[in-house]
Amino acid sequence: MGDYLHIFMFVAAFAALLTGYHVALTLGGIALVFAALGVAFDVFEPRALIFWPSRILGNMSNQVLAAVPLFVIMGVVLEKSRVAEDLLNATGRMLAGVKGGLGYSVVLVGALLAASTGIVGATVVTMTLIALPSMLQQGYDKRIATGTIAASGTLGQIIPPSIVLIVLADTISNANAQARQTMGQPPSPVSAGDLFSGAILPGLLLVGLYLAYLALMAFIKPNSMPARSKTADADLGIETPSPARTAFAFIAPMTLIIAVLGSILGGFTSPTEAAAVGAIGAILLAGIRMRMDESNPGWLMKISLAGAGSLILLILTVWGIKLGIVGNLPQDAPPSDFFTQSAFGKIYASSICGLIVAGIVASLFTLSNQKKLQISLNGAAEVTSMVFLILICAGLFSIVFRGLGGDEFIEHMLVNIPGGMWGALIVTMIVMFFMGFFLDFLEITFIIVPLVAPPLIMLGADPIWLAILMAINLQTSFLTPPFGFALFYLKGAAPPEIETPDIWHGAIPFIGLQMIALLAVMFIPQLVTTLIS
Structure with missing residues (x-):
């Protein structure tokens, strides 16, 4: 039984997370339980746990991770101060009289919010509260309205500066160092700036695909995306803002x-x-x-x-x-x-x-x-604490999992998949896609990526290209029914007349667009590498 503890450990962690227990405490608790079992079966060396405190200290001094709380504060403050609401309303007025104009506004503002907040949940909820009532009042089809908002909100996964990309940069950099050390090659660091540069063209590609789809729908079904009246504000008794x-x-x-x-x-x-x-x-x-x-x-x-x-x-x-x-x-x-x-x-x-x-x-x-400062600081503290507590406990989970031989098992499994690097990459993408139904991006980044990235890099995958593929993949799983997190965020903030099937049907076309973007990045690596200096 001791030879299979790493498999039981992964299954136990996955099952515990599905029950709704706190992510960080689940990872830490499962790690301690299986560390004890490993010692009992004489397959785990308890001295390996002495590396955990040094890993925590390393995280505290990590300059890349220091950007996380600062970007979180930036996003939360902009959200609470209604800067996003002003931007959406101004864009909607600018496109008044254009069929589908409000939908275009949602996509464009979603991209700008992604570039200024980087937090998917905050962006989806903000756009739902601000844009959805206006879209419904204007006569938009419920499915198009909800799908546009959910998809635009998930742009925060891929458009920099993204919390996902910052965390991925640290994880991929460590995985790349491990892979190159195993192959006997000199270290080649991967920075967050590299991932930011690599994500720009894929992010713009997604925005372009969303806008093209909305333009097509406005042409095919004009009644589903009516134009905003140029006198809409006056009709509702809303004062037009000053220039x-x-x-x-x-x-x-x-x-x-x-x-x-x-x-x-x-x-x-x-x-x-x-x-x-x-x-x-x-x-x-x-x-x-x-x-x-x-x-x-x-x-x-x-x-x-x-x-x-x-x-x-x-x-x-x-x-x-x-x-x-x-x-x-x-x-x-x-x-x-x-x-x-x-x-x-x-x-x-x-x-x-x-x-x-x-x-x-x-x-x-x-x-x-x-009364906005305390709310903003509390929100930023909650998000930051969640990120780093998961990071600390995921480090303990990783130490125990590797001590039980789990990393060797994953490496052997990926290396022996038919098709070499491409076969292993496709299997990894499929597994991460389905994992995204149940686990948050932080859990996948801290648990799954450190296990699968080193073997893929050793098989020939470029680390930056691999990280961007993973980010787009996670973005797609965020949007996929029935477990997509963005759909839950939207449903929680939507008016009562929006039913869950409306949200699911609205998201499906955008999932197809994201899959097109994923395949484009997979087979045209220049979309990632062109802007990297």
């Missing part, structure tokens, strides 16, 4: 996205540094947005605006230094040299940073006064 308010709705999130992604993809900052910029920028934008609701915004809004402008100026300065336009520094010199080696640089940095700090304080005061 300044409309401009802010577009410019604010776009500026934040460009600042964060541009810094990462341009090689100006690491993902963690860009995440800090994103969190600060989100707080500043939220403070400005909340003050815009007041008849007399006052001096706090001016300070927040000054802070936001200073942050943009600081980002542009750092970009200029990196490009050699500002400072005339030697090649590869850190940007900090510009701010420390001259009197002007010191005064400039002090002034800019002082304004940014003042803007942050003003925005935090505004959010606190509007």
Whole structure:
């Protein structure tokens, strides 16, 4: 029996997770139980457990994972401050009079929210609460409306900066190091920036496929996607926003996205540094947005605006230094040299940073006064705690599973599948797809990926390409009935007249589009590798 404990351990963990027990505690508890059984059957060396504390300390000092709480804060603050709602309403007005215009708005705003929040659940719930009532009131078919919202919400899985990609980057990097060590090759690190670059074209491909499908439906069944009346706001007694308010709705999130992604993809900052910029920028934008609701915004809004402008100026300065336009520094010199080696640089940095700090304080005061700060911080703390608790307990699970010989079993099974790398990849994709029905992406990333990725890399799979395939696959399983998590999020926030079969039928066409994207990335690796420097 001891020779099969690794199989029993995996089955027991899967069964326990299906019962609804807390994920992290389930993984940790199952690991301890099977560690004890392994010691009893003399197939597990208890000294292996001494690596667990060092793994926890390693996670605490991991610069890639440090980006997770910062991106979570960025997404939660933007969600709670109604920046997303303003963006959707402004886009809907812009496309008024166009058949299917509100559907296009949902897809476009879903893509922008994915690039600014990276949290699938938050995006789906936000879009459901904001867009679904408007779509139903406008006469949209329930299936098209719900399918569009669910699919657009899952774009947060693949469009950077995505929490999925950050976690996958750390896992794939470790798997790649393990595979190369086994093959006797020098290490070749995989960064979160590499995955962000690799995910851009597949993400845009998905957005294009969604828009093309909606355009086709608007042509074939125009009554299912009627145009929004240009006087819809007036008919409902809603005051048309001022041009300044409309401009802010577009410019604010776009500026934040460009600042964060541009810094990462341009090689100006690491993902963690860009995440800090994103969190600060989100707080500043939220403070400005909340003050815009007041008849007399006052001096706090001016300070927040000054802070936001200073942050943009600081980002542009750092970009200029990196490009050699500002400072005339030697090649590869850190940007900090510009701010420390001259009197002007010191005064400039002090002034800019002082304004940014003042803007942050003003925005935090505004959010606190509007009862949004505590809600945002609580939400961010819950998501972050969940991620890292699962990560810690998954580390214990991995140590015990490997100690029982589970990694060797998985490697032997994949290597001996007919078809070589392609056969093993297809089987892995199918297994992960069905796992996604029952397990969250964190559980799959922390449990399944470390087991299957090293053998696939040793068989010849490019680690970045493999990670993007896994991300798209998980995105598809998030949308697939009857267990897709995005469908549960949507149903929980939808009005009573939306029934579960409507949601399921609406999601099916978008699942087909995601499968097309998955196959395209699988057979055209250049979609992933083109933008990687």
